[in-house]
Amino acid sequence: xxxxxxxxxxxxxxxxxxxxxxxxxxxxxxxxxxxxxxxxxxxxxxxxxxxxxxxxxxxxxxxxxxxxxxxxxxxxxxxxxxxxxxxxxxxxxxxxxxxxxxxxxxxxxxxxxxxxxxxxxxxxxxxxxxxxxxxxxxxxxxxxxxxxxxxxxxxxxxxxxxxxxxxxxxxxxxxxxxxxxxxxxxxxxxxxxxxxxxxxxxxxxxxxxxxxxxxxxxxxxxxxxxxxxxxxxxxxxxxxxxxxxxxxxxxxxxxxxxxxxxxxxxxxxxxxxxxxxxxxxxxxxxxxxxxxxxxxxxxxxxxxxxxxxxxxxxxxxxxxxxxxxxxxxxxxxxxxxxxxxxxxxxxxxxxxxxxxxxxxxxxxxxxxxxxxxxxxxxxxxxxxxxxxxxxxxxxxxxxxx
Amino acid sequence: xxxxxxxxxxxxxxxxxxxxxxxxxxxxxxxxxxxxxxxxxxxxxxxxxxxxxxxxxxxxxxxxxxxxxxxxxxxxxxxxxxxxxxxxxxxxxxxxxxxxxxxxxxxxxxxxxxxxxxxxxxxxxxxxxxxxxxxxxxxxxxxxxxxxxxxxxxxxxxxxxxxxxxxxxxxxxxxxxxxxxxxxxxxxxxxxxxxxxxxxxxxxxxxxxxxxxxxxxxxxx
Numbered sequence: 125x126x127x128x129x130x131x132x133x134x135x136x137x138x139x140x141x142x143x144x145x146x147x148x149x150x151x152x153x154x155x156x157x158x159x160x161x162x163x164x165x166x167x168x169x170x171x172x173x174x175x176x177x178x179x180x181x182x183x184x185x186x187x188x189x190x191x192x193x194x195x196x197x198x199x200x201x202x203x204x205x206x207x208x209x210x211x212x213x214x215x216x217x218x219x220x221x222x223x224x225x226x227x228x229x230x231x232x233x234x235x236x237x238x239x240x241x242x243x244x245x246x247x248x249x250x251x252x253x254x255x256x257x258x259x260x261x262x263x264x265x266x267x268x269x270x271x272x273x274x275x276x277x278x279x280x281x282x283x284x285x286x287x288x289x290x291x292x293x294x295x296x297x298x299x300x301x302x303x304x305x306x307x308x309x310x311x312x313x314x315x316x317x318x319x320x321x322x323x324x325x326x327x328x329x330x331x332x333x334x335x336x337x338x339x340x341x342x343x344x345x346x347x348x349x350x351x352x353x354x355x356x357x358x359x360x361x362x363x364x365x366x367x368x369x370x371x372x373x374x375x376x377x378x379x380x381x382x383x384x385x386x387x388x389x390x391x392x393x394x395x396x397x398x399x400x401x402x403x404x405x406x407x408x409x410x411x412x413x414x415x416x417x418x419x420x421x422x423x424x425x426x427x428x429x430x431x432x433x434x435x436x437x438x439x440x441x442x443x444x445x446x447x448x449x450x451x452x453x454x455x456x457x458x459x460x461x462x463x464x465x466x467x468x469x470x471x472x473x474x475x476x477x478x479x480x481x482x483x484x485x486x487x488x489x490x491x492x493x494x495x496x497x498x499x500x501x502x503x504x505x506x507x508x509x510x511x512x513x514x515x516x517x518x519x520x521x522x523x524x525x
Numbered sequence: 526x527x528x529x530x531x532x533x534x535x536x537x538x539x540x541x542x543x544x545x546x547x548x549x550x551x552x553x554x555x556x557x558x559x560x561x562x563x564x565x566x567x568x569x570x571x572x573x574x575x576x577x578x579x580x581x582x583x584x585x586x587x588x589x590x591x592x593x594x595x596x597x598x599x600x601x602x603x604x605x606x607x608x609x610x611x612x613x614x615x616x617x618x619x620x621x622x623x624x625x626x627x628x629x630x631x632x633x634x635x636x637x638x639x640x641x642x643x644x645x646x647x648x649x650x651x652x653x654x655x656x657x658x659x660x661x662x663x664x665x666x667x668x669x670x671x672x673x674x675x676x677x678x679x680x681x682x683x684x685x686x687x688x689x690x691x692x693x694x695x696x697x698x699x700x701x702x703x704x705x706x707x708x709x710x711x712x713x714x715x716x717x718x719x720x721x722x723x724x725x726x727x728x729x730x731x732x733x734x735x736x737x738x739x740x741x742x743x744x745x746x
Binding site: 513 | 533534535536537676687693698700705
């Protein structure tokens with residue numbers, strides 16, 4: 125019985141030792157167990173290319189073998205299971221491969237991964253393309269993998285959201301532009317740049333940033349036309365799809381109308397003499413014949429060598445005049461020399477708070493009156509008379525005593 | 526004809542001797558008349574000068590001439606009127622000091638006191654003719670505003686240095702007249718020198734004060 129048991133036990137051991145020890149992650153060949161290399165992932169950048177774009181395809185290759193193994197208990201040989209990669213190449217009939225080959229890559233250890241990036245250019249019509257990646261391995265079968273690459277040239281679109289029917293000259297109006305991304309992927313670095321002549325536009329560049337696929341954003345601008353006759357405004361949107369810059373333009377015609385402006389006119393001017401030599405009073409009215417209110421209206425006499433403003437009204441504050449309103453004023457001055465015109469300055473502020481200044485010349489007939497002083501001859505004469513009279517009076521009182 | 530020179534140099538003796546004579550208003554009247562004529566001429570010339578500087582129709586010459594002569598006569602009469610007015614004032618004030626004497630004598634003696642005013646009148650006429658009338662002729666009086674025109678003319682007249690000199694001399698001669706009136710009332714109303722002085726000083730003080738004010742201070746008003 126013991127012999128039989130021993131024989132059976134020996135048979136079983138032989139049988140067991142002849143069975144190769146295999147890991148699920150290994151391949152078995154006549155040369156021993158082999159590593160299992162697979163493509164674990166890929167990335168296309170940008171997600172969706174536009175015609176003419178350059179981009180990259182990245183693939184990750186992994187050696188899925190986990191541990192070095194010993195095939196049998198009797199065979200002490202230990203297999204390391206590293207994958208020897210001879211080359212990795214990208215092939216495509218349609219896409220232009222700018223950088224598609226990796227040679228003599230080397231050993232990829234068990235459990236390790238490698239990322240390979242290939243540069244492509246999609247100078248092809250829109251559509252779906254499947255470039256192929258081939259991994260050439262030593263002592264094992266090659267791997268071939270197809271990566272889906274989509275080309276879609278749908279551009280970003282601009283649309284008018286809010287534009288006034290007409291914009292008054294020299295007045296600020298707001299314009300809103302909508303930026304829509306109807307692409308399946310997001311775009312970045314989105315900016316809207318306005319271009320127009322004879323106008324002031326702020327901001328000069330509206331930065332939006334990233335717009336996701338099938339999303340939109342808006343850009344606002346303030347426009348101040350400086351002339352009645354201005355060009356159309358071109359709104360250009362620049363954006364990036366991956367690393368590729370693109371631009372689209374929207375042309376917006378604008379209608380400029382006469383702006384509201386205050387206009388002050390001097391009327392009803394009268395010139396009168398005043399108390400004091402060479403003093404005059406100029407009186408009149410200031411009329412607002414414009415289309416906008418004028419505020420803080422001040423009229424004053426310009427001080428020159430021949431014209432001297434005097435109190436009580438060196439200047440006259442009229443205040444605010446609405447459209448078609450008028451206000452009276454008077455200015456006091458002293459003249460000298462050969463004055464034929466009196467310069468006056470009119471200042472006021474428009475509805476934007478900007479200071480406007482007018483100069484007017486008021487004609488005047490003036491003849492200078494010279495104040496004379498008592499000449500020395502008169503003083504001497506007076507002194508003599510006083511002396512004579514004093515002597516006579518003194519004498520008359522003296523003889524009266 | 527009384528010794529008018531003695532009126533100026535020794536009025537005390539003159540009036541003392543005059544008290545021995547009958548009251549006679551003839552000489553005083555002539556003295557005041559001369560002064561009145563001088564004043565009238567001055568006023569007439571001034572009126573002409575002002576009218577000449579205004580835009581007046583050419584055919585209004587005869588009317589203006591009549592108005593001018595009328596203003597001359599009125600001016601003379603005003604000056605003449607000062608004589609009895611002064612006499613009345615002196616006579617009334619002297620009653621405070623129990624003055625004794627008839628009003629006619631006061632009137633007569635007051636008239637002699639106007640002799641220095643003749644000199645003042647002559648100088649005033651010379652100043653008017655030489656300085657003020659030419660200035661007025663040059664001026665453009667703002668006749669559209671009567672108040673302003675009046676103020677303007679007043680300024681021209683009063684600020685003219687010759688007019689100021691004339692005014693100063695007028696005050697000097699008024700003081701000389703006052704000195705003569707003191708002696709006149711001393712004898713006409715039998716007052717002491719002190720009482721006569723006060724009698725004359727009160728009204729003449731007012732006149733001189735007003736004269737100084739209107740000549741030198743009212744100009745700036």
